[in-house]
Amino acid sequence: MDTGTHIVMGVALGSIATLDPVIAHDPALAQAVLIGTLIGSQAPDLDTVLKLKNNAKYIRNHRGITHSIPALLIWPLLITGVIAHFYPISNMFHLWIWISIAVFFHVFVDIFNAYGTQALRPFTKKWVALGVINTFDPAIFGMHLAGIGLLFLGAHPGYTFLAIYVLLVGYYIIRFRQQAMIKKAVMETIPHVEQIITVPTLRFREWHLAITAKDHFFVGRAKNGAIHILDTFERCPIPSHPAIEAAKKDENLAAFLSFSPVYRWEVNEYSDHYEVRFTDLRYRNKGYYPFVAVVQLDRHFHVVSSYTGWIFSEGKLRKKLELIPG
Template identity: 85%
Template structure:
């Protein structure tokens, strides 16, 4: 989920902690738990700082080791250790418990969007992404804001957010049912389907789809239960082209391939250079596919420039690459 949603989830957990008798009878512990819940709801995304280095490091590592099984236990221990320095007399177990819930909830909810996490590390680096909730879901965020508003009106913090989370459980069930219906509709409309990746949008009844069939990739939109095909690409295996083989060793393309499950490739040859481009088919915006990896090589197959990340126009891509115009 986005940073704002994780923050309001931290507030929600700090509020629900008041249902814990040990917390509710100790104002100092309640304060420490609220701080811990806010910190725990954010700390797995500390790897966002990698963006300051470059996109390749960020793409390869974001929601990786920081969202892994060991991290589920290390983050709570770290935060508890920091907080007991400032709150030495509080109940350490209950502080650790609520911080743990905050960390676990952060990783858990991240599993439900199309980006996903590598939550099963160190056993596998496979991305787990259920694709039923948008990274920013206005209904989830709105319900949390409503809950915070009710607190200012004097509502009981614990029971208020307990009720909201019961509603959210039902909301997630509805989203899964929508996804099942969409996949069934795709199977009826397109033959030989092997994989369907669903990407929810801000709109409750609208989803982006990346579909892998035996011979083709299809990009589609599901709207009000109907499937609308937008693009069709022939499914061609990545060839053993010399330029591609060298480009795969570039950190930008390597990061893209470690993350993207469905993409198309191109190799363009010009007078003085080659250009290798891989395009993720999950993210289509106004007819453009913004998540790409591009590598340019000279005629001797030496890498000149490369880029991976989100880009929304060809002109901006050229500026990012600082390369020979194609």
């Protein structure tokens, strides 16, 4: 989820913690728990700082080790220790429990996005992405804001957010049912489907689709239950072209391939260089595919420029590559 949603979820968990009798009878502990759940609900996204280094490091590592099984144990211990160092705590165990819940909850809700997480590391680096909730979901964020508003009106914090979370369970069930209906409709529309990736949008009844069939990739949209195919690409295995083999060694393309589950490739040969481009098919936006990896190589297959990330125009991509125009 986005940062704002994780923050309000931290407030929600800190509020639900007041139903714990130990915390309810200790205002100082309740305050420490709220601080802890706010920090715990953000901690796994500390890897966002990798974006300051470069996109390749960020793409390869974001929602990786910081969202892993060991991290679920390490983050609560670190946060509890820091809070206890600066704050008088009467019950470390209950503080640790609620911080652990906040960290777990952060990783858990991220699994429902199309982006997903590597939550099963170190056992596997496979991305777990259920694709039923947008990274920012207006309904989820709005319900949390409504709950915070009720707190200012004097509502009981624990029961208020407990009720909201019961409603959210129902909301998630509805989204799973929507996804199941969309996948069923796709299977009835396209023969020999092997994989369907759903990417929810900000609109409740509109989803992006990336579909892998036996011989083709289909990019589409589900709107009000109807399936619309927008683009079709022939499914071609990656060849052993020397430009591609050399490009795979570049950190930008390697990062892209470690993250993207469905993409198309192309190799363009110019008078003085080659250009290898891989395009993720999940994020079509107004006819453009913004998540790409591009590697430019000289005639001797040495990398001279490369880029990976989200880019929304060819002109901006050329500026990122800097060295050689297409």
